[in-house]
Amino acid sequence: MSKLLARLSDAAKSGVYAAPHAGDILDATRGSDLQVVRIDLAGVAEKGALLDRISAALQFPGWFGRNWDALEDCLSDLSWSRARGHVLLFENGKLSAPDSKMLIEILGAAAARWRGKDRSFFAVFLGDAAELASLYRPRK
Numbered sequence: 389m390s391k392l393l394a395r396l397s398d399a400a401k402s403g404v405y406a407a408p409h410a411g412d413i414l415d416a417t418r419g420s421d422l423q424v425v426r427i428d429l430a431g432v433a434e435k436g437a438l439l440d441r442i443s444a445a446l447q448f449p450g451w452f453g454r455n456w457d458a459l460e461d462c463l464s465d466l467s468w469s470r471a472r473g474h475v476l477l478f479e480n481g482k483l484s485a486p487d488s489k490m491l492i493e494i495l496g497a498a499a500a501r502w503r504g505k506d507r508s509f510f511a512v513f514l515g516d517a518a519e520l521a522s523l524y525r526p527r528k
Contacts, residue, residue: 392416396475402499402509410477410514423471429481456490463498473508479515
């Protein structure tokens with residue numbers, strides 16, 4: 389197992405991160421029991437479009453309510469996924485400041501919840517979107 393795969397499989401390291409590109413992550417996770425989902429933020433200008441992109445990429449159930457609370461509920465549940473852990477790759481986007489902060493907060497909360505369940509959960513902002521990860525402040 390590569391060092392990167394070991395890190396992405398370690399629930400204790402779950403959180404929100406930045407990376408220059410997806411290549412190493414995709415190579416390391418190929419054939420693993422981690423679910424890797426790419427979420428393209430290109431053209432996303434408002435909350436509804438952001439929630440739709442995430443919902444489609446993660447195949448949220450029909451009860452997803454298209455609001456921040458529902459996003460947190462779904463990201464903290466993921467019971468429809470049989471994966472041992474989750475790696476969300478966000479790329480190609482700039483979000484408004486309020487949406488960025490809320491998304492980062494929700495992703496961080498989901499990572500903390502999954503840490504407590506001993507399942508890994510990583511949100512990785514790639515390339516131009518990487519600056520969003522700087523908004524993340526882990527909850528203590």
